[in-house]
Amino acid sequence: MSTSTSAWQRFRNSDLLFYFKKDKVAIGAAIIFLIMVIAAVTAPLTAPFNPYDLASIDVMDSTLPPVWQGGEADERFLLGTDNQGRDMLSTILYGTRTSLIIGLFAVLLQSVLGIAIGLAAGYYGGRIESFLMRLADVQLSFSTLMVAIVVSTFFQAKLGTEAFHEVAIYLLVIIIGISEWPQFARTIRASVLAEKEKEYVQAAQVMGFGGLRIMLRHILPNCLPPIFVIATVQVANAIMSEAALSFLGLGMPETTPSLGSLIRSGFEYLLSGSWWITIIPGLVLVVLVLAINLLGDWLRDVLNPKLYKEI
Amino acid sequence: KTLKMAYDADPVSLDPHEQLSGGTLQLSHMVFDPLVRWDRNLKVEGRLAERWERIDDKTVRFFLHKGVKFHSGNELTALDVKWTFNRLRTSPDFKAIFAPFDAVKVVDKYTIDLVTAEPYPLTLNAATYIFPMDSKFYTGFDNNNKSKDALVKHGSSYASTHASGTGAFMVTKREQGVRVDFKRFDQYWDKKSPGNVKEIVLNPIKEAPTRVAALLSGDVDFIAPVPPTDLDRIKKDPKVDLVTISGTRIITFQLNQQRVEAFKNPKVRQAIVYAINNEGIAKKIMRGFATPAAQQSPKGYSGFNPNLKPRYDLNKAKQLMKEAGYEKGFSVTMMAPNNRYVNDAKIAQAAASMLAKINIKVDLKTMPKAQYWAEFDKRAADIMMIGWHSDTEDSANFTEFLLMCPDKETGFGQYNSGNYCNPEVDKLVIQSGKETDAAKRAAMLQKVEQMLYDDAAFVPLHWQDLAWAAKKNVKIDPIVNVMNFPYLGDLVIE
Amino acid sequence: MIAFLGKRLLQAVVVMLILSLIGFAIQDNLGDPLREMVGQSVSEQEREALKDKLGLNDPFLEQYWRFLKKAVKGDLGTSYFFKEPALDVILKKLPATLELVFGATLVIIFLSVPLGVYSAIKPNGWFSKAIMGFSTIGISIPVFLTAIMLVYVFAIELNWMPSFGRGELVHVVGYWETGFLTGDGLLHLVLPSIALASIMLPLFIRLIRSEMLEVLHAEYVRFAWAKGLAKYRVWFIHALKNTLLPIVTVGGVQIGTMVAYTILTETVFQWPGMGFMFLEAINRADIPLIQAYLIVVGLIFVITNTIVDLIYGLIDPTVNVTGGSK
């Protein structure tokens, strides 16, 4: 109990919170991010329709414009409907959920894998490094698509199509997570190679710290800035990868739309006038990614004690 | 004049017999000429065959044009036709079409007889596939010491890279997947043809929006196919013309009776047909770029039954489900390709949501065609999508492949993933195959459509429309047709 | 150094072996190649016979062994679709892809460096914020959307640029035909390069900015100011050079990735390169081509990563990537 309160107190006194409260942009980004997370999580409660409930969809309602467009618009559908006649608003709410889960967790998995591998390769060097980096080469040339084929066929065979669809989202996290780690690994390794020659690492070695500690506590924090950038950028990538994989029949079923697949499928309609199918989810994604990037930038700056921060 | 055109794909081979596909036929009509060909109204018109006459139940006699030159300079004779016919019968893709034939008889230098084993009504249909090849040109051995007439399914052969036909165009350069250049054959036999195109550059552009963009930006003069989503835009553009005609490819769902007990019940099948708003799909998803279907045969085919109308009625569907004892519904799996037919995945998705309204819960999986066909062969889902175009432009062909009782021996019902089996239908179709009286035959085939309709043997969706677009000065309207092989030899550019 | 290259070469062979093995292992999941090769009415027996002829029905290990035996002789099989040795097909397509990647790389370098540096120097300026904003849009929009928008604006509306293909080419040597030597070819290169660059550009701008922000606070940058150097020298020589390490690494991976995955851009622009070919190969389940592609791409990765490691050693003299003591 006492430790937990002290941990809380430490957090309350920490630089992190202090600078957070000072930074309007960070607060704004955090609020937007939170709103989106909450909206996504509570989609079943807040969405006017359930886009997964096929019975509620009518093809005759398809591609209706948002209400403010007038014309064919239908007031049931605030943001219009997509090509299947699904309410855009509900679809976006539900889709954001899928995309967020995939975006965040896949990137988490990627970065954990990549960082661990990159650190080990850079720090230990020699055979370990060669092995891990060639593994990265293999992985890179296989990319998402191949991993998806391997993983999803494995699970599809094990689970059958129906059950497969249930776990599809976790599989996508795994697939995208596994397939993109080399990005992180190579970056981290490069930074580690440079950092490990620095004296503070040697000082840590002289102190007798174990390799793991030196890697995690000393080298890693100094290698993080590029990782922050890649990770925040990768969130958007992961969300779009999901759409691409689903198109190849290797991801989410067609009937459970995600932000990415909305943007992807809507693009045919963009030029024929039904811009809202692409643009609105696109905007949602841009805002989401922007918020994540701003938070990432902010965190990176806070974690660098040398950077001067407005007080 | 030079025509720059963009199709979604380029021909896989210069050998007209290697693969039976739209691309090959398009090429054949440019580089080769058939004995006879379909006109726009699905009537047969003579090409290399000046005229023809049915001599008896089994024999049709063709009279060739005289003085027709191949690209190589050789003259076309009946021997070339015979040579071609024999080669066709060794082609895995084409041999099915020519299975009913017994032999080809050379009567004289410019006259031949096509003879079938049994009375056969579709000799002319088959003759549209006979594009005489230059037998002298293809005889002998090439540099690799392989026979020039070798028909190789994959792997290169002389015929797949060299061509000599009688068609209006000669291939001058070919880079597979990138472009094919054609030049007009200056000794082309058809002097009456108004065609004035001297050169053609064919670029395959796979991505539909790019293809449209290429036309709109003026980089190409003529594109096909035009994606439904861009029809409006093209129509509105003052610089280009759009030509659409109702097509002959039927899109259907098959309900697998082996996998799902409920599908054995005709009421359930009917309920499904009633539940699916195919007019809605044609209007909304296909953007009006499809003709809602209630049967397999498109208008113009002998089997087309004008009485059959699309029957969307949700209440009726629910009632039928109730009657069948499935008021509570059930779950099924559905599979569809996502890059084979126009809007295939979207159609499947719409259908899934329509079925949900009669409590049939659909678990839909869509995938690219390469994977889809493997799944289709395995009959991997309860409901599968399949589209069909009749190679013979004849109604019986649909039923033979899609709905006759599956039989490994005869090959009937090869694509019948629903496992629908109605011996009466089978009997009628087989009979029609021997009936040379057109009227009687049409009645039989129309009856088949009626039976399938009543039985709800499959779920008819629509016939995909065909669309082409070209710059205003490129007069494509007279040269396009339902089979989707524009007769470019006759194309006029102003 | 020579030993290092030798070691890498050996590793490359291993990488390629593994790739081909995995490629073989998943071939059954890539679909049935026969369907694309025959018409719809060809019977199942015919198809089976053809399959036998192609050796597709043999046990996996037998196929792989056969593949290896041929691969040793440089024969990676014959593409079902192109009916040519798969390696030839790829080598023919490679120049197009490389030129596209090169074009995109140029775009990336010439945009990301100044923009990244600028937004690091003036992190709070409105222009920097605009750059950051646009870069988020850049990463959130899928490349095919960017590509098609580019085509609509620059090819259709403005009619400045051609909409597809490579345009006029000049033969250079071997399979290499270049579009770099003709005006038309260059014009055709513009839009695809921009489209391809658009996905990578934001990443690079952000990376440069982020690293640069760190480096600008280093003591040696302060000393560089104290030396009285011109500001551009401080920014571009002192600060930028020190930010390059992660950029070069990420860049190497990304260029490799671009080579491998120009798929979408090439498809939209009907660019006759490897990426487009690969997508088609997947669609057609053209297994030999997929195999060969994987192997070639694996090789490209090993090569680019080796080069990156070497460049890395050149930039940072304290790091010894080629091994050996101290």
Added chain:
Amino acid sequence: MALLEVKNLKIEFPSRFGIATAVHDASFLVEPGEIVGLVGESGAGKSTIGNAIIDLLSPPGRVAGGEVFLQGKKISQLPADKIREIRGQKIGFIFQDPMTSLNPLLTIEQQLVETILANSTVSTQQARQKALDMLQQVGIPEPEVRIKQYPHQFSGGMRQRVVIAIALSSEPKLIIADEPTTALDVSIQDQILELIKGLCKERQVGCILVTHDMGVIANVTDRVAVMYRGKIVEMGTTEQILSSPEHPYTKSLISAVPRSDVKLARFPLVDYIETAEVAFEKIDISNHWLGQGNHFAATEEDYLLKVDKVCLKFKTQSALLKKNCKYVQAVDNVSFTVKAGETFGLVGESGSGKSTIARVIAGLYAPDSGVIQFAGKELTGLTEAQRRPFRRELQMVFQNPYSSMNPRMCIADIIAEPIRFHKLASSNQEIQQIVGDLLEHVGLGRKAGVKYPHEFSGGQRQRISIARALATRPRFLICDEPTSALDVSVQAQILNLLKDLQDELSLTMLFISHDLPVIRQVCDRIGVMRYGKLIEVAETEQLFTSPQHEYTQQLLDLMPKLTQLSREGLEIVE
């Protein structure tokens, strides 16, 4: 007209815990041709003033008041472009920390040539020639070879000389030299100071020389300003300040100057330090955590450390083929032993391999040949895991404190980490207590713990570095120039602490320094190095009284003779 005039300069460092004023109301003048010494307490604000003059305060520092004039023109608050013209051309700056001042990715040549080109109109060829000349002048051997190398291939002292060469190469009107000779041996130091003196006298260049070395002050400067706690407390001619200091701090400072003539048991301390605002908390080592340390088992041999025929060469030029590579023999067949409880001094020319041998002992470099034995165990050839038990016992204070600290860890964490890792304390509270104590011992105060390394002055960093090394309660301590950046009073305090530890725990030390008086006070035996070889080893008194090697003699001759000057008017508390 004065060359430089600083008027009421006030400099602040705002932080989330409030605003720290680093410099209060500083005013002084520098005339052309004059060398003004700036001495004072470590952390008093000397470097900060220098940085402020050329507008290069490290953020968040800001000038809160006052003005700076150069040749009568106001240069404070100039726009960035204008001030840039002054830097380099008008004012040459030598940063205190030469290790981090050089760009690690550019060769010495590139860094020199660009400076010359930026500040004068010569051709690249001429600039190169000039760069070589400059290196020659600051005493870098083999400049043609060395100029192509990168900073990391240079020893600490060599890097410092490069920085000096760069600053002087642009022929400025004013030189601000922030402790320019801390890492240099006396002979090179002498050479450099002569160089600066020459410039001042011949070209009427002005110079601000920040230093802790009273010998340098006495020999070189014309006037001296003394800083204490952000204020200039006293200013006058060198004579005046050294012979009759007025401010109590100045007095204490001068009294704390280590004597080079006799060896004292402890360094002299002055009351003022103890009563000053930043007080060193008096600690009683014997009943403090530091003094209780685990007592190590005695070794069978009579020495704790044995260095036996160690050789190490560095690659200076890579080539495609191994045989074309070039090498420098940094350590050449060096052998010596260190007994338990003794302090072994290592002196010698800059670049002679002192730091390298220290690193070999610490296990950072593997020697090409030769053996290191510690407590009877052979260390060379051990794997990292096998070596780990010895790591804690064998600690090192790096020559460059700044770069040896993780920039992303706050000081408290840096010091606490080894305690925590080696489980030397039982609870978190205890650790915090110990860390606080250590910070007090080195005169930084407990509150310093929350700050990060870059927020400290050079001397303060050095003290952190020492505190960290002590936090493992080592048995053997390698000190590479441990007090070079410390003012003599703090230095005295710290060296006394080390001595106490030595008495209490029989701490053994390898002590590398250029400061011969300090060496004399601290060491029991001394080794002299030159060109990678150990040329002489002797008992301290013996070495100082009767040096054998000619180089040793030369060194001793050059030792600043300061004693007479400074101690006349002072009582020495002993």
